[in-house]
Amino acid sequence: MYQKLLEDLKDDVKPLDNKFQHVSGDTVFTFAVNQGREQNESQNVNHFTFMREITKVIERNNIYCHKKIVESFCNGVVTYTFYLKNPLDEKRERLLRDYIRLFLIVPNTPLSELFFQGKIGGQELLWA
Numbered sequence: 001m002y003q004k005l006l007e008d009l010k011d012d013v014k015p016l017d018n019k020f021q022h023v024s025g026d027t028v029f030t031f032a033v034n035q036g037r038e039q040n041e042s043q044n045v046n047h048f049t050f051m052r053e054i055t056k057v058i059e060r061n062n063i064y065c066h067k068k069i070v071e072s073f074c075n076g077v078v079t080y081t082f083y084l085k086n087p088l089d090e091k092r093e094r095l096l097r098d099y100i101r102l103f104l105i106v107p108n109t110p111l112s113e114l115f116f117q118g119k120i121g122g123q124e125l126l127w128a
Helices: 004-009 037-042 044-060 090-104 110-118 122-127
Strands: 016-021 027-034 066-073 077-084
Touching: 016 044, 016 090, 037 066, 044 066, 044 077, 044 090, 077 090, 090 122
Parallel strands: none
Antiparallel strands: 016 027, 027 077, 066 077
């Protein structure tokens, strides 16, 4: 599952993602980002904070995610995996992917909380 993402990621700084159908029928999205070895060792708490915050975004968009996994690899790559029971239409799938990619590359700011509360959108967060 991770092999292709890890090979494609290499030294790339932008997050990559993969979608597949699990044998259980779940739709699974995996996002991988290369944070570098130095950062990876010091940011375990941030990984879980990220998952908690992105869960708010998922719930706000009425997407049911019943399983979430964070995995850190020794080469600095971190993967975030989301298991969805119900398939998403194309628009909601794009929205989910865009939001997660956004939060993997944009630093956490005081405006991030406004986004998580639904008071501003992704574009406002990015351009503010």
